[in-house]
Amino acid sequence: MRMAKLFGRTVREVPADAEFPSHQLMVRAAMIRPLGAGIYSLMPLGYRVIRKVEAIIREEMDRIGGQEMLMPFVHPAEIWKETDRYYLVGPELTRFKDRGSREMVLAMTHEEVVADLLRTDVNSYKQLPQIVYHLQSKWRDEPRARGGLIRVREFTMKDSYSLDMDEAGLDESYRAHEVAYNRIFNRFGLDFIKVGADVGMMGGSKSEEYMAFSPMGEDTILICENGDYAANREVAVFQSFPQSDEEMLPLEEVETPNASTIQGVADYLNVPLSHTAKAVFFMAGEQFVFVVIRGDLDVNETKLRNLLDAGDLVPATAEQIAAVGAVAGYASPIGVHDATVVVDQSVANARNLVAGANKHGYHVINSNVGRDYEADYIADISAATAGHLCPNCGQPMIARRAIEIGNIFKLGTRFTEAMGATYLDQNGKSHPVVMGSYGIGVGRSAATAVEQYHDDRGIKWPITIAPFHVSLLSIGKDADVLEACDALYDSLTASGVEVLYDDRNERPGVKFNDADLIGNPIRLSISRKTLDADEVELRLRTDDQSINVPQEGIVPHIRQLIDGLMAEYVSLA
RNA sequence: CGGGGCGUAGCGCAGUCCGGCAGCGCGCAGCGUUCGGGACGCUGAGGUCGGAGGUUCGAAUCCUCUCGCCCCGACCA
Known part of the structure; x- marks a missing residue:
């Protein structure tokens, strides 16, 4: 290509809204141009990168027996209603009506379409297993698109779907994708790791994410440097603190004027944060959730949501807190009513913690769960952070920021059952097809490579995906x-x-x-x-x-x- | 959805407080000089000041509404 004829010019100054290095550099290098929030044109230079990324994906997907196809970007809402996702997914799913007032949605993923195809085209065990994939536009109306191609609303995703007769077949398809994904991301030149992830409302049995290290990453992952544990902070567990063998001491009320934060109380009483019990309040639908966690830890809302099987979980308002008899700033479960009390294992394993007295200006010392208040749940709902111990080997873990570039997911029969996608086995018996779904963000992978390979002069593309x-x-x-x-x-x-x-x-x-x-x-x-x-x-x-x-x-x-x-x-x- | 901020030439910005000629840098076009790490001079083109309404002799500037964008938070594959 002769640059004199190239469509798109490099620019010296970047748009004021570009924050990520990849965003700035790709705009400056005439690779991408914004059209709206989270919506980009790929200029000739940038599109060459994308096509190389796609070519590598195709090669590796074909290598594990994937068959490329193309599914529609606009779906009738009906299939999304069949799986309930029409109702479960929030406003990031764009719904609209066509000229005949038929309800439609813009595709954010394609499980429903695959399941629909199965209904008509796959009826026999002889037609399984299969892996199909496509590279297709997706639309997710993210509340906050940002960072150039890292987090966009319209984007290209490689999604593949494995179709198996049973769990054993799914295991095999899943492993095949692990192999392919390793090759793909290595060929992109990315520094990445596979981590355990939340299955969320997709309801599958196992999900892992491919995470590329970057200080600009929106996810935090916990890693054991021995290599025996790595997980997204959303689900990361750690070795619980040992059961205290202290004697339970008598509960005692103490005055703590102006100490309405947990740090303030700890300072005032001169005890470590780990010797306090902190109260955090949520509403799970109509149910008030009173969480008690050690003062030095944070609540992991994903763990809490999964524990309660709560669809939505939002912080409680001041009125809601007062309504159960708690006093914000001086709260503990002692004497509260109409609340689901969730006690983190860190509190259950400790003894004689400082806690609120539910009385303005007062705390109690020597509070103990079971004696002074009852728990509806005792569970691990705390967020892991650097220094917490690896659940497998006990070594302190490190935390790193990362960008999610792909995921692999054992869906099981969640979609095929809902949509009646079944096959007949050798005995003529009907079973739902067992599915897996596997995604790779195409543009995000390219932008992540820029995050990992650049200097103050510009981009340093790995040759495999350089324009x-x-x-x-x-x-x-x-x-x-x-x-x-x-x-x-x-x-x-x-x-x-x-x-x-x-x-x-x-x-x-x-x-x-x-x-x-x-x-x-x-x-x-x-x-x-x-x-x-x-x-x-x-x-x-x-x-x-x-x-x-x-x-x-x-x-x-x-x-x-x-x-x-x-x-x-x-x-x- | 809550809080904050910004919309003025293709890009980056000043001007808005305190109403009175719409400006600067980069980029773009022409001419000339230059030519190994984003040159220089001269000339020039380019604007519904996001939009609508209002106040006023007069609005980029003040008021109301509205749209778009960004940041923080909430939420979320």
């Missing part, structure tokens, strides 16, 4: 320099090398800066000086030194260089 292998720059305006560049461009292109040829009438500084910004892995330049020496200057985007190589044999040289760079990713895969 071009080579940036070729003509330096100066001498006719024979330009001729030499044209010739090199033609011969490289003819041999299959992808070249972005900066043939613009620009000063060298502009060209160098744009080449660094766009981030193709190999840069070649020809100038008066190099031409006179029958050489071409070569520089890798990852290096800060350039070398001159003879013009003679340059094409095979570059081909070899590309193969070598590619090999690094293939060997990982």
